[in-house]
Amino acid sequence: MTFLTYVISGISLGSVYAIIALGYTMVYGIAKMLNFAHGDVIMVGAYVCFFATSRFGLNPVIGVLLAMFVCTILGMVIERLAYKPLRQAPSLAVLITAIGISYFLQNAAQLLWTSNPKTYTSVVGNGALQLAGGQLPISYVTIVTIVACVAIMVGLTTFTSKTKMGKAMRACSEDKGAAQLMGINVNTTISVTFAIGSALAAIAGVLLCSAYPILTPTTGSMPGIKAFTAAVFGGIGSVPGAFLGGILLGIIEIFAKAYISTQLSDAIVFAVLIVVLLVKPTGLLGKPVSEKV
Amino acid sequence: MTMKIKKMSKYTRRNFITYVMLAILFVVVQALVSTGNVSSLIKGQLVPICAYVVMAISLNLTVGVLGELSLGHAGFMSVGAFSGVVMATCLQTVVPIAWLRLAIAIITGGVFAAMVGVIVGIPVLRLKGDYLAIVTLAFGEIIKSIINNLYIGLDSGGLHMSLLTDKLNLAEGGKTILGGPMGATGVSSISTFTMGMILIVVCLTVIFNLVNSKSGRAVMALRDNRIAAESVGINVTKYKLMAFVISASMAGMAGTLFAMNYSTVVASKFDFNTSILVLVFVVLGGLGNMRGSIIAAAALTILPELLRQFQDYRMLAYAIVLILVMLATNNPTLSAAFRRFFGSFRRKKPTSDAKGGAAQ
Numbered sequence: 001m002t003f004l005t006y007v008i009s010g011i012s013l014g015s016v017y018a019i020i021a022l023g024y025t026m027v028y029g030i031a032k033m034l035n036f037a038h039g040d041v042i043m044v045g046a047y048v049c050f051f052a053t054s055r056f057g058l059n060p061v062i063g064v065l066l067a068m069f070v071c072t073i074l075g076m077v078i079e080r081l082a083y084k085p086l087r088q089a090p091s092l093a094v095l096i097t098a099i100g101i102s103y104f105l106q107n108a109a110q111l112l113w114t115s116n117p118k119t120y121t122s123v124v125g126n127g128a129l130q131l132a133g134g135q136l137p138i139s140y141v142t143i144v145t146i147v148a149c150v151a152i153m154v155g156l157t158t159f160t161s162k163t164k165m166g167k168a169m170r171a172c173s174e175d176k177g178a179a180q181l182m183g184i185n186v187n188t189t190i191s192v193t194f195a196i197g198s199a200l201a202a203i204a205g206v207l208l209c210s211a212y213p214i215l216t217p218t219t220g221s222m223p224g225i226k227a228f229t230a231a232v233f234g235g236i237g238s239v240p241g242a243f244l245g246g247i248l249l250g251i252i253e254i255f256a257k258a259y260i261s262t263q264l265s266d267a268i269v270f271a272v273l274i275v276v277l278l279v280k281p282t283g284l285l286g287k288p289v290s291e292k293v
Numbered sequence: 294m295t296m297k298i299k300k301m302s303k304y305t306r307r308n309f310i311t312y313v314m315l316a317i318l319f320v321v322v323q324a325l326v327s328t329g330n331v332s333s334l335i336k337g338q339l340v341p342i343c344a345y346v347v348m349a350i351s352l353n354l355t356v357g358v359l360g361e362l363s364l365g366h367a368g369f370m371s372v373g374a375f376s377g378v379v380m381a382t383c384l385q386t387v388v389p390i391a392w393l394r395l396a397i398a399i400i401t402g403g404v405f406a407a408m409v410g411v412i413v414g415i416p417v418l419r420l421k422g423d424y425l426a427i428v429t430l431a432f433g434e435i436i437k438s439i440i441n442n443l444y445i446g447l448d449s450g451g452l453h454m455s456l457l458t459d460k461l462n463l464a465e466g467g468k469t470i471l472g473g474p475m476g477a478t479g480v481s482s483i484s485t486f487t488m489g490m491i492l493i494v495v496c497l498t499v500i501f502n503l504v505n506s507k508s509g510r511a512v513m514a515l516r517d518n519r520i521a522a523e524s525v526g527i528n529v530t531k532y533k534l535m536a537f538v539i540s541a542s543m544a545g546m547a548g549t550l551f552a553m554n555y556s557t558v559v560a561s562k563f564d565f566n567t568s569i570l571v572l573v574f575v576v577l578g579g580l581g582n583m584r585g586s587i588i589a590a591a592a593l594t595i596l597p598e599l600l601r602q603f604q605d606y607r608m609l610a611y612a613i614v615l616i617l618v619m620l621a622t623n624n625p626t627l628s629a630a631f632r633r634f635f636g637s638f639r640r641k642k643p644t645s646d647a648k649g650g651a652a653q
Contacts, residue, residue: 028423034423034426036569082616082620085620085623085624085626085627086619086620086623086624088625089623089624090623092356092362092576092580093576093619093622093623095362095576096572096573096576096577096615096619097615097616097619097620099569099572099573099615100612100613100615100616100619101612101616103608103611103612103615104609104612104613104616107608107609107612108609110605110608111605111606111609221565225430225434225565228427229427229430229431232423232424232427236423261442261457263438263441263442263457264438264439264442264457266434266435266438267434267435267438267439270431270432270434270435271431271435273427273428273431274416274428274431274432277420277424277427277428278416278419278420281419281420281421281424282424283424
């Protein structure tokens with residue numbers, strides 16, 4: 001039974017990583033940039049929901065929607081002000097700008113909301129579903145997280161394969177120039193990608209803080225790095241890859257904590273990543289890139 | 294004098310200017326310190342600045358000259374810092390002269406970091422681009438986790454080590470040097486500004502000579518076009534690994550210098566944020582441009598201190614400055630406007646291409 005409990009909490013943590021990783025992977029796929037500020041958008045989303053529900057007593061659903069709205073706007077503003085002027089610049093310049101944005105968000109959060117940790121009240125209550133005669137409790141947060149992750153995954157796959165905007169995104173990620181020639185508005189497409197990624201980040205932030213209820217201005221950085229790892233693990237740029245990578249990473253992390261060592265769990269997670277990349281250099285579901293000579 | 298400088302080759306002249314800049318800086322700072330014109334805040338930053346400058350030029354070797362993005366450079370700094378601290382503590386009574394002990398510790402730090410560099414480099418350098426970057430990040434985090442759980446003690450029987458538990462079985466009178474998450478405590482802080490400057494000059498000389506040697510040209514050929522370089526018989530693994538290991542060992546030496554400046558050092562100081570900080574120095578200074586790295590590292594280490602009057606807003610201001618500088622230097626419209634504005638002062642051709650040209 002303990003084994004099953006670990007599997008379930010692993011999938012739950014993995015679902016959060018997967019939702020964040022989806023944001024990373026979509027932005028990477030289309031803009032070819034590592035958006036290091038993504039982790040901090042998560043933090044902003046969590047704060048917005050925290051204040052909406054705890055301070056103003058709003059309904060948690062409205063709180064989540066508000067967080068998504070704020071993060072969507074934030075993501076689009078960041079893209080417009082900081083990344084769009086650098087569309088033609090070398091990738092390292094964009095990376096450093098993203099780091100600048102990350103510093104900015106962390107410090108702005110510290111000024112606005114102080115660095116005192118906030119104790120998060122879960123948006124779905126603290127109860128648990130008792131299975132197998134009470135031996136296998138599954139908290140509501142876990143259930144909501146897993147359901148949300150699967151729903152987002154299904155929704156995104158349908159969106160990218162069926163809708164016009166989704167097809168435009170895939171076209172842009174393959175070849176921006178050709179997409180533009182076919183009449184796709186590349187700038188709008190990239191902007192929409194950032195909007196979706198940031199809205200997902202808001203959901204991830206709320207779910208993360210519901211499961212691990214301590215919120216500080218740096219809450220987003222480590223899950224951000226882990227989710228980025230998950231995206232690479234599954235093959236960056238691939239939507240199912242981010243999902244698979246996130247879930248696997250979550251399970252590995254919980255197992256490493258449970259069976260090997262709590263302190264070394266991060267090291268083990270990263271060691272598994274290295275081994276996977278050495279065997280399969282483009283990640284689990286990444287397409288092998290052929291080299292032109 | 295001016296005639297002589299003009300006769301020198303392009304590279305020699307550039308290197309010469311860098312050395313002269315360092316010498317002037319050293320003399321000015323020494324003069325200011327001895328006359329008491331430097332605030333204690335800045336004075337405390339002198340050794341860290343030197344350490345960051347060495348970190349920046351060493352990362353510039355990896356990113357600018359070798360052309361591979363590394364996000365885990367602080368890991369090597371950490372290895373160097375703690376191996377150096379352990380060595381210095383062991384030699385506490387054997388070598389009473391502080392500067393000699395520091396020098397031995399720095400060399401030890403460099404050697405250990407180089408060994409870790411080989412272990413990390415062999416798998417990492419097989420990957421490409423962003424995948425390579427993420428694996429260096431992973432290695433940096435692994436090194437941090439391990440050192441965070443490593444316990445080292447010293448007694449009459451020699452060194453004792455253990456991972457995860459603090460049961461070192463030390464004999465009577467033994468002392469713990471490295472206490473896991475508590476870090477290394479009771480380090481005798483013997484780092485000096487002079488030693489920092491010597492380290493900078495040594496590392497610079499190594500890099501300048503490397504870049505202008507056959508090996509350095511092979512490394513840069515690999516950066517510019519790996520397939521073409523391979524087809525003319527350049528051994529990819531050998532040269533990539535060589536540059537990477539030299540870079541790692543310099544980071545290790547910088548780590549020792551940095552650690553020996555404080556009485557307490559913890560492994561979590563050398564985390565992802567430190568790696569990123571050094572990367573910011575390198576990119577702002579210009580890829581492959583060593584002088585730029587030195588200036589950027591020094592300026593950006595002092596900047597938060599100078600912004601202290603803005604108190605809580607200083608890191609916010611730092612972030613905004615960083616974003617604006619990146620926008621101003623990399624956006625075609627903005628940088629053209631800047632060039633028009635400053636065009637009357639300097640007539641230098643802009644080098645803003647992706648992989649920064651030859652090392653300067």
